[in-house]
Amino acid sequence: MAKVLMKGNEAVGKAAIEAGCRYFFGYPITPQSEVPEYLSSELPKVGGTFVQAESEVAAINMVYGAAAAGARVLTSSSSPGIALKQEGIGYISNAGLPAVIINMMRGGPGLGTIQPGQADYNMAVKGGANGDYHNVVLAPASVQEAVNMVMEAFDIADMYGIPVIVLADGLIGQMMEPVEFNYVRREGIPEKTWALTGKGKGERHNIKNLVIDPDDCENWNHEHFEVYEKVEANEQAWEEYLLDDAEYAFVSYGTASRVVRTAIGYLRAEGYKVGMLRPKTLWPFPQKAFDKWNGQIKKYLDVEMSMGQMVPDVAYACNDKNKVAFHGRTGGNVPTVDEVVAFGKEVMGGDK
Known part of the structure; x- marks a missing residue:
């Protein structure tokens, strides 16, 4: 496929579509607003659904629902918007659901500035929500790498049942570079037999998040960390x-x-x-x-x-x-x- 000159934000939107994403829920915030702008136009062309939610909190909970139904789903935002999504990201992580989250970082803390920054490292890597959990965090250094990592993020998310954050910054989102799109689905991704598909024929499923008994909750956490150990063994990249x-x-x-x-x-x-x-x-x-x-x-x-x-x-x-x-x-x-x-x-x- 020939290379095309694209702005980073638009390129990651196209990358998501190429990787099979058909659902986006988000909210505009500088410097990532071209991601939802692009997807609002392009997702419907492939039968997808775009929703500009009333807030970042609403958007991440819509992601939770779509992920539980087995969809490849994306949200994007920038620093303070991602901060608002943290509770929902924690819920998605605890439920063991695959989702992709793009953060085009800006300066902070608080509203900060609209210029590029990297001060969301702790929020992404150490976890901004409560409890013991991890998200995979990918860090692109170019628009092409951002494209590749968005595609890879959907595969990693589905492979392990885990949210994946693509942690870029506003400069990568706003710059224009030549890119190509060549998505090849990785082998071994399991079928989503756990997905909630509504009442009908076949086995009924449920996605749990609340675990009342402390021993049950501890065992649940250990099960998650067994997955994290596999991620640490297989997904380190540099x-x-x-x-x-x-x-x-x-x-x-x-x-x-x-x-x-x-x-x-x-x-x-x-x-x-x-x-x-x-x-x-x-x-x-x-x-x-x-x-x-x-x-x-x-x-x-x-x-x-x-x-x-x-x-x-x-x-x-x-x-x-x-x-x-x-x-x-x-x-x-x-x-x-x-x-x-x-x-x-x-x-x-x-x-x-």
Whole structure:
């Protein structure tokens, strides 16, 4: 298929349709409003249903209902809108239902700004709702990768019965890049024999969420964590960039990693042996990658568009908090190449 030039928000909408999504429930908020705008026009053309709900809270509960009925269903929003959806995301997680949630992050906290940010890391990775649970979190660094990850998200969600969050930022949603759409459904996805299909012939099903007895609830949680263990074993993903001879490694994701990639070029030109380990999955965090490189890397240089929310995960992955240095911008600011080069030189000193 030939590549086409598309805005990120519109491209992820098309990717969802290509992956078989036929239901969208959402609410407009900058900088992701083109996602529902695109789907409001294109979903009906393929027999799908688009609903602009009265609020983000209503939208996520509509997602809950469609997921329980076995549909491939999507919602999207941006930071404060995703915050409003957290209770519903927790319910969907506890029910063990597949759904895809796109967050085009903006600066915060609160209403914050409409510029891009990465300060929703904790909300997505650590869980913004109550209880013990995880969602898979995918972090694209380009429009093409966002397209690929949206398609992949539906397969992962159906494979494990789990919500998947595609955690991008407003810059990826608003930029235009050439993309292609080539969805190939992964093998081994189970049939949705549990889906609620209404009264009729065959076995009646129910989706549970409330578990009154504490022992029953504990067992229910352990069953979920057995699934999470499978996800951690099978779904860790990352990129290794110029690490073969590297003594230092940047760790960055999303838009920030694009800035880091350019900065590495300048640092390499001056003789610094530095590369990048880029997480593509924020949960499960790519522990396997750190296990591979920890013996070689002297220090990890974490660059984020936040106040350092990923730092504890990097420190845990390398088993040494003193091995992690941090540089971040926040409030809608994007780190510059010059900043990252200066940060790298400060950390590495004259160690070339």
